[in-house]
Each structure stands twice: as C-alpha cells, then as structure tokens.
Amino acid sequence: MNLQRPEAPAVRFILNGKLSTSHMPGHTRLADVLRDEFGFTGVKIGCNAGDCGACTILLDGKQICACLTPLGQAAGKVVVTVEGLMAHGTLTRVQRAFQKHGAAQCGICTPGMLMAAVELLGHREHPTESETLDALGGVLCRCTGYRKIVEAVLDAASEVNLPALPEAGAAVGARVPKVDGIAKITGAEVFGADGIPKDALWLRAIRSPHARARFTIGDLADFRARHPRIERIIVASDIPFNGFGIYPDLKDQPVLADGEVRYRGEAVLALVGTRDAVEAVREAELPIHYEPEEPVTGIDAAMRAGRAVQAARPDNLLISGKVRRGDVEQAVASAVAVAEGVFDTSFVEHAYIEPEAGWARRVGDRIEVHATTQAPAMDLEEVANVLRIARDQVRIVPTACGGGFGGKLDVSVQPLLALAAWVTGRPVAWVYTRPESMMASTKRHPARVIVRFACDASGRLLTAESDALFDTGAYASWGPTVANRVPVHATGPYAVPNVRTTGRAYFTNAPPAGAFRGFGVPQAAIAHEAMMDSLADELAIDRLEFRRINALRVGDVTATGQRLEASAGLVACLDALAPRWQAACREVAAFNQRAQGALRRGVGIGCMWYGIGNTSMSNPSTMRVGIDRNGAVTFYNGAVDIGQGSNTILSQILADAIGIPISRIRLVMGDTDRTADAGKTSASRQTFVSGRAAEAAGLSLRAAILRFANAGEEARIEIGEGRILVEEAGHRREIDLGMLEPDANGDVVRGEGRFDPPTTPLDGDGQGIPYATYAFAAQMAVVEVDMDLGTTRVLSILAAHDVGRAINPVQVEGQIQGGIAQGLGLALMEEYLPGRTENLHDYLIPTIGDVPPIEVLMIEEREPLGPSGAKGVGEPGLVPTAPAILGAIHHATGVRPVFVPVTPDRLRAAIRERRGA
Amino acid sequence: MIAKRLGGAVSSGSYQRVSTLDQALAALASGCTILAGGTDYYPARVGRALDDELVDITALAELRGIAEEETHWRIGATTTWSELIATDLPPLFDGVRLAAREVGGMQIQNAGTLGGNLCNASPAADGVPPLLALDADVELCASSGSRRRLPLAEFVVGNRRTARAPDELLTAILVPKPQGRASGHFLKLGARRYLVISIVMVGTLLDLDTSGHVLRAGVAVGASAATARRLGGLEAAMIGRKADASLADLVREEHLEPLSPIDDVRGSAAYRRDAALTLIRRSLATLGSRT
Numbered sequence A: 001m002n003l004q005r006p007e008a009p010a011v012r013f014i015l016n017g018k019l020s021t022s023h024m025p026g027h028t029r030l031a032d033v034l035r036d037e038f039g040f041t042g043v044k045i046g047c048n049a050g051d052c053g054a055c056t057i058l059l060d061g062k063q064i065c066a067c068l069t070p071l072g073q074a075a076g077k078v079v080v081t082v083e084g085l086m087a088h089g090t091l092t093r094v095q096r097a098f099q100k101h102g103a104a105q106c107g108i109c110t111p112g113m114l115m116a117a118v119e120l121l122g123h124r125e126h127p128t129e130s131e132t133l134d135a136l137g138g139v140l141c142r143c144t145g146y147r148k149i150v151e152a153v154l155d156a157a158s159e160v161n162l163p164a165l166p167e168a169g170a171a172v173g174a175r176v177p178k179v180d181g182i183a184k185i186t187g188a189e190v191f192g193a194d195g196i197p198k199d200a201l202w203l204r205a206i207r208s209p210h211a212r213a214r215f216t217i218g219d220l221a222d223f224r225a226r227h228p229r230i231e232r233i234i235v236a237s238d239i240p241f242n243g244f245g246i247y248p249d250l251k252d253q254p255v256l257a258d259g260e261v262r263y264r265g266e267a268v269l270a271l272v273g274t275r276d277a278v279e280a281v282r283e284a285e286l287p288i289h290y291e292p293e294e295p296v297t298g299i300d301a302a303m304r305a306g307r308a309v310q311a312a313r314p315d316n317l318l319i320s321g322k323v324r325r326g327d328v329e330q331a332v333a334s335a336v337a338v339a340e341g342v343f344d345t346s347f348v349e350h351a352y353i354e355p356e357a358g359w360a361r362r363v364g365d366r367i368e369v370h371a372t373t374q375a376p377a378m379d380l381e382e383v384a385n386v387l388r389i390a391r392d393q394v395r396i397v398p399t400a401c402g403g404g405f406g407g408k409l410d411v412s413v414q415p416l417l418a419l420a421a422w423v424t425g426r427p428v429a430w431v432y433t434r435p436e437s438m439m440a441s442t443k444r445h446p447a448r449v450i451v452r453f454a455c456d457a458s459g460r461l462l463t464a465e466s467d468a469l470f471d472t473g474a475y476a477s478w479g480p481t482v483a484n485r486v487p488v489h490a491t492g493p494y495a496v497p498n499v500r501t502t503g504r505a506y507f508t509n510a511p512p513a514g515a516f517r518g519f520g521v522p523q524a525a526i527a528h529e530a531m532m533d534s535l536a537d538e539l540a541i542d543r544l545e546f547r548r549i550n551a552l553r554v555g556d557v558t559a560t561g562q563r564l565e566a567s568a569g570l571v572a573c574l575d576a577l578a579p580r581w582q583a584a585c586r587e588v589a590a591f592n593q594r595a596q597g598a599l600r601r602g603v604g605i606g607c608m609w610y611g612i613g614n615t616s617m618s619n620p621s622t623m624r625v626g627i628d629r630n631g632a633v634t635f636y637n638g639a640v641d642i643g644q645g646s647n648t649i650l651s652q653i654l655a656d657a658i659g660i661p662i663s664r665i666r667l668v669m670g671d672t673d674r675t676a677d678a679g680k681t682s683a684s685r686q687t688f689v690s691g692r693a694a695e696a697a698g699l700s701l702r703a704a705i706l707r708f709a710n711a712g713e714e715a716r717i718e719i720g721e722g723r724i725l726v727e728e729a730g731h732r733r734e735i736d737l738g739m740l741e742p743d744a745n746g747d748v749v750r751g752e753g754r755f756d757p758p759t760t761p762l763d764g765d766g767q768g769i770p771y772a773t774y775a776f777a778a779q780m781a782v783v784e785v786d787m788d789l790g791t792t793r794v795l796s797i798l799a800a801h802d803v804g805r806a807i808n809p810v811q812v813e814g815q816i817q818g819g820i821a822q823g824l825g826l827a828l829m830e831e832y833l834p835g836r837t838e839n840l841h842d843y844l845i846p847t848i849g850d851v852p853p854i855e856v857l858m859i860e861e862r863e864p865l866g867p868s869g870a871k872g873v874g875e876p877g878l879v880p881t882a883p884a885i886l887g888a889i890h891h892a893t894g895v896r897p898v899f900v901p902v903t904p905d906r907l908r909a910a911i912r913e914r915r916g917a
Numbered sequence B: 001m002i003a004k005r006l007g008g009a010v011s012s013g014s015y016q017r018v019s020t021l022d023q024a025l026a027a028l029a030s031g032c033t034i035l036a037g038g039t040d041y042y043p044a045r046v047g048r049a050l051d052d053e054l055v056d057i058t059a060l061a062e063l064r065g066i067a068e069e070e071t072h073w074r075i076g077a078t079t080t081w082s083e084l085i086a087t088d089l090p091p092l093f094d095g096v097r098l099a100a101r102e103v104g105g106m107q108i109q110n111a112g113t114l115g116g117n118l119c120n121a122s123p124a125a126d127g128v129p130p131l132l133a134l135d136a137d138v139e140l141c142a143s144s145g146s147r148r149r150l151p152l153a154e155f156v157v158g159n160r161r162t163a164r165a166p167d168e169l170l171t172a173i174l175v176p177k178p179q180g181r182a183s184g185h186f187l188k189l190g191a192r193r194y195l196v197i198s199i200v201m202v203g204t205l206l207d208l209d210t211s212g213h214v215l216r217a218g219v220a221v222g223a224s225a226a227t228a229r230r231l232g233g234l235e236a237a238m239i240g241r242k243a244d245a246s247l248a249d250l251v252r253e254e255h256l257e258p259l260s261p262i263d264d265v266r267g268s269a270a271y272r273r274d275a276a277l278t279l280i281r282r283s284l285a286t287l288g289s290r291t
Helices: A030-037 A093-101 A110-123 A129-136 A147-155 A181-186 A221-226 A275-280 A298-304 A328-333 A376-387 A414-424 A434-440 A479-489 A521-538 A543-550 A570-594 A646-658 A686-709 A809-828 A881-893 A904-915 B021-029 B081-086 B091-101 B106-111 B114-120 B128-133 B232-238 B245-250 B269-290
Strands: A011-015 A018-022 A056-059 A062-065 A078-080 A201-207 A213-217 A230-234 A267-273 A288-292 A317-325 A337-344 A357-363 A366-371 A394-398 A428-431 A447-455 A461-473 A498-507 A599-611 A621-628 A633-637 A665-669 A716-720 A723-728 A731-736 A747-755 A774-786 A791-802 A854-859 B014-017 B033-035 B053-056 B066-068 B072-076 B137-142 B147-151 B156-158 B168-176 B181-189 B200-208 B214-222
Touching: A056 A110, A062 A110, A062 B106, A093 A110, A093 A147, A093 A181, A110 A129, A110 A147, A110 A181, A110 B106, A129 A147, A147 A809, A201 A275, A201 A414, A201 A434, A213 A267, A221 A230, A230 A414, A267 A275, A267 A414, A298 A461, A298 A498, A317 A479, A328 A447, A328 A461, A328 A498, A337 A521, A357 A414, A366 A376, A366 A414, A376 A394, A376 A414, A414 A428, A447 A521, A461 A479, A461 A521, A479 A498, A479 A521, A479 A599, A521 A543, A521 A599, A521 A881, A543 A570, A543 A599, A543 A774, A570 A599, A570 A774, A570 A791, A570 A854, A570 A881, A599 A881, A621 A646, A621 A686, A633 A646, A633 A686, A646 A665, A646 A686, A686 A716, A686 A723, A686 A731, A686 A747, A774 A881, A791 A809, A791 A881, A791 A904, A809 A854, A809 A881, A881 A904, A904 B269, B021 B053, B021 B137, B021 B168, B081 B091, B081 B106, B091 B128, B091 B181, B091 B200, B114 B128, B114 B168, B128 B181, B128 B200, B128 B214, B181 B269, B200 B269, B214 B232, B214 B269, B232 B245, B245 B269
Parallel strands: A011 A078, A201 A428, A366 A394, A461 A498, A633 A665, A791 A854, B014 B053, B033 B053
Antiparallel strands: A011 A018, A056 A062, A056 A078, A201 A267, A213 A288, A230 A267, A317 A498, A337 A447, A357 A366, A357 A428, A447 A461, A599 A774, A621 A633, A621 A747, A716 A723, A723 A731, A774 A791, B066 B072, B072 B168, B137 B147, B137 B168, B181 B200, B200 B214
C-alpha cells in the first residue's frame, strides 16, 4: 500500500506558558512530543500504558498521562510539565516541600507525583490525607514508600523553608536535603533515556516468546531489502565474546542466544537502524524458526533433573553453601519445643520505574557507554570482555539511575550498545519497553525454605536448621551470592549453639534470578521468624520477649563462629518497640473482642540481621577529592547514587573529615574516567565501605593542607577564592593555590582514601568472619484482615533499626520506609509469572494507598569500623517487614501463611480450610 | 504507507480529529478506528508502531455531557469518568459514580470515557456492572445516519466483543428513570488500593415504592464471566420485599448460576464465586439499610 497523505496539520497549544506548535502526527503520544520535539524530558516514560503515572502532566489544569494522550487532543489547550512549575525561576512551595522532606529518592516518579500534587493543591489549599492519596494514587513510586511524599504534599500549604546547610564540621547527623535533589524536582535530572543524542541510531532486540527452544535464523536478505534503514542486524556470531555474568569464571549468559533459548524474553537478535525503522518492524517478519521444548519450571522439576537447562550442568545445580556448628541431632533430642515448617516464595520483579536505557558512542579507539546502572566498574569489565578490547578503551558514564534495587547490577543495554556503536561508528541508543524490562531482567529468587528450630524450657534456642532451595533461573547472575549469604543469615539474629544451614541454587527455564535487595535473606527471614512465633506460642512466651531472650548481643558468637565485638543493637531495637508492642497487643485483643463483622486485627513482629558488604570477599572502595587553583573542591565519587542518597551522605562525611561546609563540595559521580572504583551499589555497603573511604579521603586532604600550613590537627580550614586559610590558636596562614602545580584534573591539593572491610574466608563448615559488621532491626506490623474476602490491610508499621550512626536521618528513614513498602509487596501482592504478569497492571506493586503510616526509630550502636560509627541500611528495611506482616496475619486469623504473596484468594482459602468449610 | 520520521518518535497510519458527527461517521465508513480517551488504545500498543487509521471523536460536543430527558438520563459517549463524578446526579447513579472513582488513577478518570469503557468490552470493565444494574441502553448511530437503541446486556456480547457494527458509533448511554426512589451501589475487590483490575465487582440498584418495598432490583457481577452478568434470580427474589439490611440474607449460592468465572493471576474461580457472594450481600445490606 502506498497512499499519499497530506502532512500532519500543525497542532498549537500553550506549553509551559509559551505558544507552541507541533508538526508531529496527531496520534503521536503527547509524552513523545514533549520529550522529543520540545526537549521536556522531565516527562518520564515508565510504561507507556497508563500504569505508572510517571508521565503525568497537566492538560487544562487536569492531570493526565501524557503517554495515553494523542497530541491532537492538546490542540488549543494549556499543557504544563514539571519544567513549567518554576515560574520566575524559583521553586514552588510543593517543590520545596519535596526537597525538604526527602520526597524524591531516585527521582524518576517525582515529576509525575509533583504534577498530581499540583492539580490537587490547585483546588484544595489544605487537602486531607485521604484527598492526597486519591490525587496521587495514579503514580507509582518504588523507592520512597510514599510516606515522605504524603508529608510533603500536606506540608505544601505552609510557607516551606528549606533548612540551612550545616556549618563546617556539623554535616554528619544533620537532615541535609539531597545534594542532587533540585535536579530531581525540576525535571532537570538526566536519566538513561534523557540524554540521547539526536543523531543516534536505535537498537531493538528481538526476544524469545518461548521459555525453552532451539532456533535457527533463516536468510535475512529479503528482510534487509524491505527495511533499508535498518543498518545492522546483530546475531550471536557477531559478538567477539558472547558471554557475561557476575563472576569471572561464570560468564554463562549469552549477550544474544546462540541456537538455544533458555528463558522467555531472552534476546536472540538485535536490529540497529533509525528509530522509526526499528520500531516499524513486526517480529513475524523475521525468519526466526523456533522449535519449542518442554521447559524446566520450578525447583522440583530442576531437582528431578533428567533435562539440563545448561548442558554443562547436568544436575541443574549451580551452587550450594552451608554452615555447620555444634551437634544439632543431640540438641534437638534434649529440646522442650520443636517447630518446623516449609515456606515458599515467588519470583519478584524489581519494578524500578525507569526501564533499562542508555546510549553508546565510539570515540577513536575507545567506547563510551552512558547508561543507567548500579555498577559502573563491573560494566566496564563486562563491555571490555564482550568486545575483546582493553579495559582502558572503555568509559562508563552512569546516568542518573531511576531505581535499581539490585536489578541494575547486571549489565542490560551496555554490551550490545557498545558493540553496535563500535561497528557502526554512530551513537546508538536503546530504551527497554516495560514488558521487555520485565521479561528480560533478573528477579528475586523464588525460594523454598525448609526449617526446624528447637529451644529449651526457658525459651533459649538450642538448634537452627534451614535448607533453602532457590530457583536461580536460566543463568547464574548473582545466584552464588544468594546461596552463600543465606546459610550465614538463616538462624536469624539469634544466638544458636547448634546450627545446620544450607543454600542451594538450581537452574530452571525462568528469567535469571539475581540480586534483589537482601540477596535471599528476606526469603529466609520469613521462615526463621515463623519459627520464633511458633516456639514462643508453644511455650506461651510473648513473641517479642522470646526474640529478646535469644537476640545476638555484643560478645555472642554467630553461627559462623564470629564473635560480635561491637554494634549489635537488636536488644535496643526490641526494647524500643516493647511499650508499643504491648499496647498494640491490648488494642488488637479489644478490637477482636468487640468485632461483629468480618474484620479481625493482628499484630506481628519481625527481626533481622544483615551482614554489610560482600560475603567473605574483598569489596574495597576508593574515594578521591581535590582542590583546584580557584579553590573549588571536587569529590571524585565512584559510588553510584541510585536514589538511596549516597551522593549526599558521602558528601556529608567528606565535608566533616576535611572540616569545610558541605556547600563547598562539587560532585563527579561514577564516571570511570574520572573516579576510582568504589565497588557496586549493593549489599548495603556504600555508607559503610565508601563512607569510610570518603572519610579517609577527606582526612588525607586535610592532612595535606595542614602539612602545607605546618599546622596541627586542631587547626581550622577555610577554603576561599584561590586560597586556603588555616587558622590555629589565633595564627592564620594562607596557602596561595595559584602557586601550586595542577594535575590532569586541574587539582592542586588532593586526598585519597580506601577501605576494604576486614573479613576472612569461610571454611568447609562455613566457619569464619563473613562480614565486618551487621545491621540489626525489629519491626512490628498491625494488620486488619477481612475474614470473608481474605484481604489484608496493613494499618501501621513501627520500625526500629540499629544503623550504627544515622549520617543523614532523612535518607535513613527514606531507605527504611522504601524497604518496608517492598517488603509489604513481597508479603501481599508481588508474583512475577513469565508471560502473564509482564506489565505494571498485572504485576502489582504497592500504591500510595497500600503503605500505612510508618514510624522509624533509629538505634545508634556505633560501629567502630564505620564512618562516624555508621553501618548500612539499604536492605535491612525490607527484610523484617514480610515476617512482621505474616505474623500479624497469623495473629488475626490463626492461619500461618506458608506461601507468599498472601493474595486474597490464598488467604481466604486458608481461612476456609481452617474453619473446616 | 508512508512512515514519517519527526523528532524521535515515529508514526505511520493517520489521524483526524473531527468536529461533526457526519465527519465521524464518514471516517468510520472509510474504515477508521475510533479513538476517544486513549486509555485502552495506547496501552495495547506498547513498543509498537502506531499504524492505525484513527478518527478522534473527543471534539464532538454532542457526544459529551449528561442530560436529563423525559423518560431517561442521557450520558454522552465521550463523557469522562471525572465529568460524571463532578456532575450533580440523583442516588440512582451512586453505583456508577463509585465505579468511576475506581477506574485507574485520576489521570485515567480525567481522560477515559464511559463509551470507550463499554466499547472496549473488557470482562473487568468497571463501568459495565453498575450500568447493567441500571438497565441502561446504548445508542448507536450508523454511517447511514440511522440510530438504534440496544440494551447494554445485548451490546457487550463477549470478551472484547460488542454488537457494534464497524460503521456504527456509540453515541450515548441511556439510563431509564426509576419508578420510585432508586439508589445504586458498587463494590470492587482488588489486591491493592489504587490502579487495580477487579478480581470481582458488583453493581447493585434498588428502586423502592413509597412504603420502602422493592419495585425493581438490579444486581450485576463483573470479572466473573466473559461479560458482566445480571443475577436475574436474585433480582426477582427481592421484588416486593421490605428494603432493609436483611435483603442480604436472600442471597444464595444458586443465584450465581449466570456466572462462569475462570482461574487467573488475580484469583481462582472458586474464590471469585465466594467473594461475589460476600460483595453482593454487603452491597445489598448497604443499600437496604440506606433507605
């Protein structure tokens, strides 16, 4: 068909206060028009389906999804994007409130949240909380747990003043607003899809619709002839080294499948061409012939083996790890109470609102990749390895990361983008669609945790046995990390003399299970916390008190034989909860006694411990700082801030170590040409490991300055224009920076710090020092269950966390609240099923209406190794939440959930079974 | 077909936004696809080229708004959920208004249209059960200009299938005026608070005489069959009864006979039946005790 059509009529509208004209076709998504034609990339695209609300804008004052609105419907109307909020160059009150309250973490949902809030505040100056929830209910956030967003909107009616930045030496411990926050609330932040050069080619992957199949690719000549603007077709044989993976000896995942696909969504071929050309291709046009085979689905099928997912692994076993201590059999025989159970969990999707995205370009004989990531140094190694080029030929420039949670630790777009840019010599871009992101990316491991715990008459634990089986999907990814971390943590945060724990990971024809906030520990915690409840109930000991009896304390020895020397604050966490726990128990009992209808309430408690950093492996961080001739202080920070706040926290630590105000510090983040390897943003390690390195860098810079000035430790440093003033005991000395020789960065005074947490390898029985320090936490949840429908509403969560030291209380609260929201999702609604829940309306994550009020109690048992005593908090927020909710459901209903998520149909079935219906 | 490259995004196909019904009908006659709020059209085309020939009907003033006529209420097909919520309407519409608040987020309520919801014919369409309970008709206008009126139950014939001919435009939803004091209700069950597709939902209506006895009852259940279904047996059982919370006691499992729920990611068939009974009882108890 070749119909001549008139040019699309111009569409005129007022865009951010300016009369604007678009010449794109009328049915183009308004989101694409605003981003691509007008450059308003503050309009974020998270799903293109109206499920996430990130693209929310105002059309004639009403919030709409720009991804669902045809350009033609904007004709004659007033369009406002987040970029249009700043009238006269000043932040609006609601923007200031977002910054003040820490309502933006990664910032990808922030423009949508702000626009929804602006619509609300336009007609309600003082909205109620429930009006706020209704107004913002169409925007999903995966980072914050929503509570700080609600606080910000409710506060926006007042005259919001941003807190003054702390003076020199007062940054650690202060509620410093995010140093990169303003970009996030104005739409200026550049995420993976936002900085793509106009002349870039686009890449599109064709992915397998089958979980397991052999395939051949036929002659592509016809296809090429029909699509002249597709410049390259890349297949497996075009890739210099077609394998990647986290471990140097486990590069088992092909960049493009080679004749065999092992999970639905695996990439088999890549098209590179103009954007319209690659998007116009219908998959059926490509001569890819699949011969589907019966997939290996689930742990049981994998263990039965017979058919290997990877030929090199005939038994489908990726790895096993274990911890052995004492004599379990003998101790069980002497026990007064024994509890056992089997608990199953599901695949869980990270569901960061920013899909994988980025672009690459070739610069001479080097390749540059700009992409959303949690691990630039690992990306660099992977790209060099796949392209078979030297590491110094690769530069990774992380964009802002719109949420990671472990899912952006593995490479996604990077290897193929690098290859495509390398061979075409043109910039090449790639943005995953939401279904593509969900099909292709890693997931949380489904687990089956088989446990038996025993205690004596006084409630003291005698034994802990835990056998955790993990479905690791088609490729190794972070499976070994999970299988090694879990046996260490499987006792829970308790002193247990006799321990037998294992972790095993099996290959299946499912998406690769990788890293997801907690590395398997959240799954194991569901099991050990159910055991605590069962044993406590059996001995009629209060559930909190039972945990307190057994809590690890300073001086105790863990299952791996490690003596805890300091900073083991679980008892303090439990003591902080205790009065509220007792009150909640009374209130719940009174409610249930009065209850006439279907509603019953319950209260539950969950505890956790979490080793900070890699398990028994070196994971150093190096941080650098320099001062140039003008007196500008640049922080060369290789740690990627994925929204959790490391840019701010590390800057606070650095500023205090140098002895200057934080406002003086300029940041370079993650660029592998300009920063040293700080290790990946995972395992809750950046505050502890990179924080300690930043502290050391700051101290070394300070020492260098003091040496110049021949001054002592107590001297005060003030950095001015082109000079540094050093004042000691009334004596002032000035260093003229212009006199000093600059390095390649232009810096004339430098500091560097490195930290690698001290650990030892685990022996054959899992004995050793796997982590330098542990975080501890206890959370309690109050729930209300509709016994007739099986629905669960979480009414409140109280979270007590031993964080060592809260460098920035706002960010600490944000991490805990965000972790809790993900823990709530894990417990109640999240279940990824390949082919069935590959979008954000069939795969459910908590909305703003699902996360209850959360109160955070910060316990600060200083860790001597950490910067100012700090430990990590990234993952701990999530771990105890599901156990607390499940315990509360049991308290309310008598049903002990053994499968998560506890969806309404599952809970209702269990309630009916229990009633003998 | 000419693909146009403009800026970054891509387009083939065509688009026209018409300003008269005649233009809309002419476009339909030439094979165009109708576009209204876009809230179902675009999600079905994620990562795909937009290559349909589209006629956008949202500029037709005559398809918009709610009007009271002699025997019925007339809801223009492109009336949005937000417009419905903002309109001052009698309790007859309480169920439809409750449903409107449960459609997506406010972004979707501001763009999505009632007519589009019916034409998309999802088994989980929020608008269908409460409108079925109201005995609503739809008005269809053909390219010849002829109009016909069809009960909603006969319009939605299957999963994503309607009785609309390719050259017909759904122009209005017609809700008959009740004989007595009527009020409606709606309950939706999902696994989260906002942005959720129903596991099951129930729309109900009671039309009462001056002494508070049931003249007519409407009970419709959604997401439990290929299309939302009326529960005729239950409706008949309520006629003549005094309206109070005890109406809920009339509900029997056999009243669910018209339903044929399936097992899917949101819930099992058995759960849907069980939950439907609970929702119907609660909805009738609420309506009954309100009068």
